[in-house]
Amino acid sequence: MTAAKKFPISDVIAGLSIAGLLLPEAVAYSNMVRLPPQSGLVALVLGLVLYGLIGNSRLAIVSSTSSSAAVMSSGLATIVMFSSPERASLAYALVFLSGILLVIAGLFKLGDVTHFIAKPVLKGFSFGLALSIVVKQLPSVLQVHLEHSDFFRQLWEMLQAYSNWNWHALIMGLCAFFALQFTQRYKTIPVALLLIILGISFNVMGYTQEWGIRSVGHFEFVLPSVSLPHLNMNSWLQLVEISLAVALIIYAESYTSIRTSALKYNDSIQPNRDLIALGVSNICSGLFKGMAVGAGYSATSANESAGAKSKKSAWVAALAVVIFLLFFRQYIANIPEPVLASIVMYAVSGHIRFAPFKQYFIWHKDRLLSIIAIWAVIIFGVLNGLLIAVIVSVLMLLKSYSVPRIAWLGRLDGGHDFVDINRFPEAVAPYAILIARPDHPMFFANAEKICHAILKKVSEQNYKHVILNLEECPSLDSTSIEELLSLAEHLQEQRIDLQLARVRRSVAQTLLYVNSPLFPQSSYHSQSVDDAVHQLESSPSAAT
Structure with a gap:
């Protein structure tokens, strides 16, 4: 009876559901940044446990997110090749630096800094970022190899490689995507995990090899040692600028998720405490060779929909992930790439909607700002796109104030x-x-x-x-x-x-x-x- 009080059944059910949702996403986001699956899984466990201990929100789920993974991937692409052996060390150092910046922001009580980014900028940025993520995942769905990584050249190269498309992989990816789309109302059912199991089954039975579909591949899971990446000073300095973007995206996305759930249930909001909690989670994730983590909107919403009442649901989810890693990790190697790519594309598809921008055209306000944010991300990349969009929003604010009324x-x-x-x-x-x-x-x-x-x-x-x-x-x-x-x-x-x-x-x-x-x-x-x-x-x- 005491145990039931400590862990209400609603938190246990919610935790197990969240584990089923986050496990495949963690592997998919690791693949997006070209890191071993272990990186996403380590980050998942640390985020769930540490934010639950330090953070303020009782419903927030802290794990790898599509936005932070995309910013990491795009930022690292500016300084290192995908195949470089140095890439992993740079990625973990980037996560560590982002955590340091978040903790510093929390200590200096900068919790409201995201208010300086206009909502049209954030919405436009999310739209452009989601489009970029989808395009970057298409090669995994089509099973084609591309030379370029920028948006338009990737699209053109994929069209030129039409004759090399793997139609079996495309059908598998489309089936996975539409299965997630049509079952999205059943948030308590871990549909993504079921699709992963189905994909593994096809692989074990030999169908994916017969169809020429690649899988995640084998990886060794060992308890990661705590260490700071060994990089020269020039590499650390190159990462500082990218870490600013990663930290900003993590907190902007996390603050939106935390604030939305808090307002719905009239819970208190402590942005500076949450900044420190997110910072500590990312510092530890970087030291343990994990991905960047934040409070994702979809995961937090799913936790709430599953009936979570307290932070204990996150701890149940962390325990379920650890049990999976100890006893079932060998199956991760058999996950087909198209299934993982479809899970990522579904996760970001909610941002590819024109409805949020309709009001700006009706109000005749901030239309240009949202359009600039979208195209800046697509044309100039995630890091430069965000910077350009923020600069434009500040300039437009100064322009409106400079005209005397x-x-x-x-x-x-x-x-x-x-x-x-x-x-x-x-x-x-x-x-x-x-x-x-x-x-x-x-x-x-x-x-x-x-x-x-x-x-x-x-x-x-x-x-x-x-x-x-x-x-x-x-x-x-x-x-x-x-x-x-x-x-x-x-x-x-x-x-x-x-x-x-x-x-x-x-x-x-x-x-x-x-x-x-x-x-x-x-x-x-x-x-x-x-x-x-x-x-x-x-x-x-x-x-x-």
């Missing part, structure tokens, strides 16, 4: 509220008082334009006072301060008073440091626009 305010219905006159024509501007409110924070790219727009507006009418509403401005950089001082000086020359309203504490503190006679404390102590207007209208200068 200023609302000219008036009093609504004689009350205390001051609103944009262009939106509410019935609002009345106070006599001889110009009230300006920038709709974006002032910073180096737009400060000069905002101040020039105010001076231009002042020149169109006889104003005695200008009120600048800074409620959208959380802080001031040096360029903004200089432009505000210049604005105040120009207005002073025209005998126009400048007042600041809705000034935040950080801005007020900055103005204290500036200590300019153009901005005495009395010029920015108004709590609201109405207070500033009332003060100006009741002053002796207003009466005259």
